[in-house]
Amino acid sequence: MxxxxxxxxxxxxxxxxxxxxxxxxxxxxxxxxxxxxxxxxxxxxxxxxxxxxxxxxxxxxxxxxxxxxxxxxxxxxxxxxxxxxxxxxxxxxxxxxxxxxxxxxxxxxxxxxxxxxxxxxxxxxxxxxxxxPGMAGCWNATGQPITWGDDVLTVLMGTLPEQDLVRHARAADALVIMKTGRNLPKVRRALSRAGRLEAAWLVERGTMPGQRIARLAEVDGADCPYFAIVIVHGQGRRPERSAAEAPE
Structure with missing residues (x-):
């Protein structure tokens, strides 16, 4: 062969x-x-x-x-x-x-x-x-760690039903949503319902020419190319993290 x-x-x-x-x-x-x-x-x-x-x-x-x-x-x-x-x-x-x-x-x-x-x-x-992975290029483009300590990273598809997006977004520590594109209005609604919209970022064409990084709450719901990922950074699951575990 x-x-x-x-x-x-x-x-x-x-x-x-x-x-x-x-x-x-x-x-x-x-x-x-x-x-x-x-x-x-x-x-x-x-x-x-x-x-x-x-x-x-x-x-x-x-x-x-x-x-x-x-x-x-x-x-x-x-x-x-x-x-x-x-x-x-x-x-x-x-x-x-x-x-x-x-x-x-x-x-x-x-x-x-x-x-x-x-x-x-x-x-x-x-x-x-x-x-x-493309998502790794995008979260590095934001200049912030995607996870801290024992955060659980959840990866979702924007094609999921809105209620599923809401449920996963509420439970997630750190969150990546792929396949946004024309699903972006639905993704925005879901994150708003889950109380995560203000912490969400939209990264378009991450690491490519024309890269754009913007807070999702400030982006027009119809203004999203195919190469775009929504990111919500984790903050650490344990408020009582020891000084050694906490970010410097």
């Missing part, structure tokens, strides 16, 4: 790509990456100038992105067919070539590559190079 290597690219800044991923990308003869139809693709933009001359590029264009709700049967059917088709194609190519698949953030943390990974088992040797 040939080899398919998925390179985690990190949060967006090319300087945060690991040395191992950098070597794999620069030496690749075949590079595959996800993108929305008609767009260059964020993963492809991140490696601009790194690919060697003559590299074969495989643009995996999603058949649908935000046009349908993620739980719509048609959405599920279209995406399943998309992943099935590309798994077949990559497995066939891997018989003769090593293929590097580009993936923003870390491939195993809500990454699209996971859907290919499960379909490629037994059909090719599949390896994954870890990447810095």
């Amino acid at each position: 040939g080899r398919i290597l998925c390179a985690g690219l990190g949060p967006g800044d090319p300087d945060l790509i690991s040395l191992r991923a950098d070597r794999a990308i620069r030496g690749a003869s075949h590079v595959a990456y996800f993108r929305k139809a008609g767009r260059a693709g964020q993963a492809r933009r991140m490696v601009d100038g790194m690919l060697r001359p003559g590299v074969v590029e495989l643009a995996m264009e999603y058949p649908v992105t935000t046009e349908l709700p993620f739980d719509n049967p048609d959405y599920i059917r279209l995406l399943a067919g998309f992943y099935d088709g590309w798994a077949d194609r990559l497995a066939a190519l891997a018989a003769d070539h090593e293929i590097v698949v580009l993936c923003e953030g870390d491939p195993f943390l809500y990454g699209s590559f996971m859907h290919l990974h499960s379909r490629l088992q037994g059909r090719a040797v599949v390896e994954v190079i870890p990447g810095i």
Whole structure:
């Protein structure tokens, strides 16, 4: 069997790509990456100038992105067919070539590559190079620790029902909400109901050109790009922390 290597690219800044991923990308003869139809693709933009001359590029264009709700049967059917088709194609190519698949953030943390990974088992040797998760780039961009002491970090999807967002936000110490985009008004309402809105930050395009950091309460609910994450920093679960445990 040939080899398919998925390179985690990190949060967006090319300087945060690991040395191992950098070597794999620069030496690749075949590079595959996800993108929305008609767009260059964020993963492809991140490696601009790194690919060697003559590299074969495989643009995996999603058949649908935000046009349908993620739980719509048609959405599920279209995406399943998309992943099935590309798994077949990559497995066939891997018989003769090593293929590097580009993936923003870390491939195993809500990454699209996971859907290919499960379909490629037994059909090719599949390896994954870890990447810095996008959320880590965002909370570092705020200049504040995301957790203290024994805080529990909760990661949510903005696509969840509002009541679920409220319930988790009330129980969370530190909170990250991904997949905001057009879900931002719902996220704002949920955090307000949970009493967490005033402590929430919106980080857009974290570590990328055009990065913006703003208090969520001061942002227009409709003003949110796809690459945006909501963050609520933890404050430490135990008020009685000892001096040795408390932040300096």
